[in-house]
Amino acid sequence: MWSNRPATGIPSWRTIVISLSALAAIVAVVVGVRTTSAAWNDQAHFAAPVTAGTWDTIRAADVMQPGNSNTQTGPGAWTVPAAPESSHEGCVQFNVTGTSATPEVWEVHADLTKPPFAGMSGSGGFYNPGPVQTTIGTLPGDSTTLVLRGVSNGGSTWNAEYNNKYLTSSQTINVKICSSSLPVPAQGNSNWTTIAVTHGTWTDTQACLVVTVTGTVTDTDANPFYFGWTYALDMTPAKQRITGAGKTVNYVGWVPSVGDGGNDWSIGLAPAHNNPVANTYTVTSKRTTAVRGTGTVTVTACVYGW
Structure with missing residues (x-):
């Protein structure tokens, strides 16, 4: 799967495909290889195609939030079906930037108790529809908080597609995540x-x-x-x-x-x-x-x- 990329040793059980459009002139940063001991639940390790159809695209709401002090999230867009019966699928695309001059692990949380995910639990049905990788899981003991992180291929050179675990304040990536099984819309006010x-x-x-x-x-x-x-x-x-x-x-x-x-x-x-x-x-x-x-x-x- 990765024969045409320099990163050939990525453990398939740690990664899934994620769509990311790198901003112009992303700076390559040399970072040391580090590990984390945080536990993960319900990791999703698959890719799925986006269903074609008519969509409305709007600005991201507050469902996606930084998961640690090393992360800031920027402008994004929600993509929802133009008609509620046309699909059970929806996506959100947003920027992620580091907060420090030194490379740090980034993390983004999605609140599955809020629309359009309200009623979902665990990471099943979530996927990333593009060439860049991330992990998708949930917080230990909390199946309603989805967690996104970057991945490391064990090399020292930062790469937006397959070695993006660490970000600095001068690096911004644009992450996209989708759900193929949105629940029935929750009751409104x-x-x-x-x-x-x-x-x-x-x-x-x-x-x-x-x-x-x-x-x-x-x-x-x-x-x-x-x-x-x-x-x-x-x-x-x-x-x-x-x-x-x-x-x-x-x-x-x-x-x-x-x-x-x-x-x-x-x-x-x-x-x-x-x-x-x-x-x-x-x-x-x-x-x-x-x-x-x-x-x-x-x-x-x-x-x-x-």
């Missing part, structure tokens, strides 16, 4: 959405309530991710429309269907039954009904009777 309920089809045998959820987040630089919502839908008006016409309420149908695409795909309902029709359903967004920015999604509940 209640003031991130407005929710309106209107009548759809409204007949003696079919009475539909249309729930329109609209995002209120105008700053997608500060909050670039999809977020979830929950709403308690009162079914009483629809049921009364059926019974008021002398009909018997039979069941309720949903668009999107609760089973569309799997349990994490469309919506969640509590209670889960459609017959008998409950007076109130708690509707929870899943992957395809999450909202980003000022986007809008609709969910329709139709009560049928005869």
Whole structure:
């Protein structure tokens, strides 16, 4: 794999491929070989291709942070699917610079309790889609803090691709990391959405309530991710429309269907039954009904009777 590079002795179990575009005129620095005794959990040792598709690119939020005093992180960009159902994949690309005139080990942490990683645990599914290497693991005893570090090939000459374990304040690398298994977007704050309920089809045998959820987040630089919502839908008006016409309420149908695409795909309902029709359903967004920015999604509940 490394036959066309001078670094041929890199232990494959310590490294994975990482995408890095070196800044112009990176200074080559001679450093001594040093080792670290820090323990690692859940190391990922694989590479995977980036899925093609339509993407929105925005500035990085505070999910990625320096992991030690030798590290500073600079401007970056998040890449998320243009539509929540188009991919389970997302990436972040950011600068890493040392803080000292002497070479020191750099380290970056990712908080897996924050979007878009909220709900993930461990380093499985994370990868780096380019030619430059790093390690990916988690803190000992903390599977929700992802840890990135550079690698050493045992040589003395710094190289941005395969001998980048140490950085000085005059060296900056641009690191990219992706996840191929982003979870269902976490619930957002209640003031991130407005929710309106209107009548759809409204007949003696079919009475539909249309729930329109609209995002209120105008700053997608500060909050670039999809977020979830929950709403308690009162079914009483629809049921009364059926019974008021002398009909018997039979069941309720949903668009999107609760089973569309799997349990994490469309919506969640509590209670889960459609017959008998409950007076109130708690509707929870899943992957395809999450909202980003000022986007809008609709969910329709139709009560049928005869």
